[in-house]
Amino acid sequence: MFFLYLDESGNSKIYDMWWKKEYDFFVLGGIIIKEEHLNDYIARFREFKKQNFPESLIDVPIHSVDLNNIKEISGGKNSRKNPYVGILTRQQGKDILQKFYDFLASLEINVIAVVIDNIEHRKQYRTPLNPYPFAYMVLLERFEGFIKIKNEEQNSFGCVNLSESSLRLAKELTQAHEHFVDKGTDYDKINHVFRQLNIDKSHKSTFFDFADAVCYAYQKLYSQWLRQNYGEKFQSEKYLLKLKSKMVGVGRFNIDDFRIILFPKPRIFDKN
Numbered sequence: 239m240f241f242l243y244l245d246e247s248g249n250s251k252i253y254d255m256w257w258k259k260e261y262d263f264f265v266l267g268g269i270i271i272k273e274e275h276l277n278d279y280i281a282r283f284r285e286f287k288k289q290n291f292p293e294s295l296i297d298v299p300i301h302s303v304d305l306n307n308i309k310e311i312s313g314g315k316n317s318r319k320n321p322y323v324g325i326l327t328r329q330q331g332k333d334i335l336q337k338f339y340d341f342l343a344s345l346e347i348n349v350i351a352v353v354i355d356n357i358e359h360r361k362q363y364r365t366p367l368n369p370y371p372f373a374y375m376v377l378l379e380r381f382e383g384f385i386k387i388k389n390e391e392q393n394s395f396g397c398v399n400l401s402e403s404s405l406r407l408a409k410e411l412t413q414a415h416e417h418f419v420d421k422g423t424d425y426d427k428i429n430h431v432f433r434q435l436n437i438d439k440s441h442k443s444t445f446f447d448f449a450d451a452v453c454y455a456y457q458k459l460y461s462q463w464l465r466q467n468y469g470e471k472f473q474s475e476k477y478l479l480k481l482k483s484k485m486v487g488v489g490r491f492n493i494d495d496f497r498i499i500l501f502p503k504p505r506i507f508d509k510n
Contacts, residue, residue, distance in 0.1 A: 240388075240396040241276070242350075242381050243445040244268040246407050247303075247453035252356055252366040259357065260464040265456045266373040267351025268449035269342075270384065270486065272393055276445075279345060283444045286341050290334050292325060300338065300447040302454035305331045306475070339455070339480040342448060348384070350486040351456040352376045353500045362502045370410035375423045376499060378415070378431065380487030385430040399436045401446045408437050455481060456498065463493050467507045 247265040249256045256262035271279065287296045304320045308331040322331055352373040359366050378398075385396050398415060400408045415435040419428045438446070455477040465472040478485075478496060489499035 239273040240270055240381075240385055240393050241273060241399055241445070242268060242270050242377075242396060243399045243443075243449040244377070244407070244411075245401070245404065245446060245449035245453050247450075247457045249356055250369055250406070252359060252369055255360075256356070260461050260468060260470065262356045263457075263460060263464075264354040264356060264369045264373065265351055265453045265460075266354075266370070266377060267349065267453045267456055269445060269452055270348040270350060270381065270396075271445065271448075272346070274392075275346060280444045282345075283341070283447070286338075290337055295321065295325060300450070302335060302338070302451045302477075305335045305338075306454075307331075335477075338451060339477050342451060343480045343484070347448070347484060348486045349452045349455075349481050349484050350377060350380055350384075351452060351499065353456060353460050353498055355460075355500065355502070355505055358502050358505060368410070370407070371414035371417075372501070374411050374414050375418055376501070377487075378418050378428055379423050379426045380499070382426060382428050382430055384486050394430065396431045397434075397436055398431065399438055399445070401443065402437050402439045411435065412437075451477075452481070459496060459498070460493060460500075464505055467505070 244266065245268055247267075248261065248263050250264050252264075284296075287300075291298075298321050301321075304322055308320060308322045308326055308328045326334070354369045354373055356366075356369075359369075381396055381398070385394065398411075400411060402408060412435055416433060419431060419433045422428060458475050459478045462472050462474060476494075482496065485496075487499055488497040491498060491500045491504050493500065493504065
């Protein structure tokens with residue numbers, strides 16, 4: 239069986255414009271992994287954490303955005319509640335994150351994501367679509383297609399997994415999942431994905447850390463592309479480059495040499 243673990247990143251509140259336009263987009267994505275690899279990868283990930291984190295952080299889930307943005311404590315307070323503050327330095331966090339993407343690249347996994355540009359979405363639709371079911375529909379179509387193309391007898395079905403700790407994501411996708419599996423999407427029938435969406439009660443599952451890292455890689459790719467086109471300074475961090483060969487569902491839009499699934503289209507910039 240193939241397992242799809244999902245997470246989200248960015249601004250999912252389509253009616254609320256983000257205070258920074260270069261971050262006004264939404265990402266839904268994650269990893270695809272074969273059932274036969276689950277236990278092995280859990281053990282390997284545990285070993286990775288033992289080698290790269292102090293003992294106090296081994297059982298702490300990896301949140302890529304926190305690992306990449308460790309700031310010194312100001313006034314004795316950790317305002318972002320970043321679990322790494324006061325334990326790792328900023329550079330240590332960045333170095334470990336690079337190693338984490340190298341680790342993911344060493345595994346037999348695939349990565350998949352949909353990016354929704356909220357600004358272009360609002361321009362195109364007088365009543366914008368809820369980004370959750372729309373992005374999920376596209377992902378589910380790609381997951382269905384992936385399973386059929388693989389055509390592996392021992393992996394002929396797929397299961398979608400969400401973390402119970404991601405309350406809104408689980409709530410938004412549960413109803414959408416049943417609808418698409420029962421009735422199909424606008425373009426495809428979903429015959430190879432279980433009707434039951436698996437809501438994992440553990441917030442420390444290895445594979446949601448992986449899914450989080452995938453979403454963060456797509457987020458960094460698109461936000462950096464936006465900042466470049468807005469003429470803003472940024473530090474180039476191409477985490478997705480390490481996972482490029484593992485991308486599923488290549489889209490028609492080219493963003494910095496990556497063919498990503500992007501709706502409705504890339505941001506249009508006023509050059510005047």
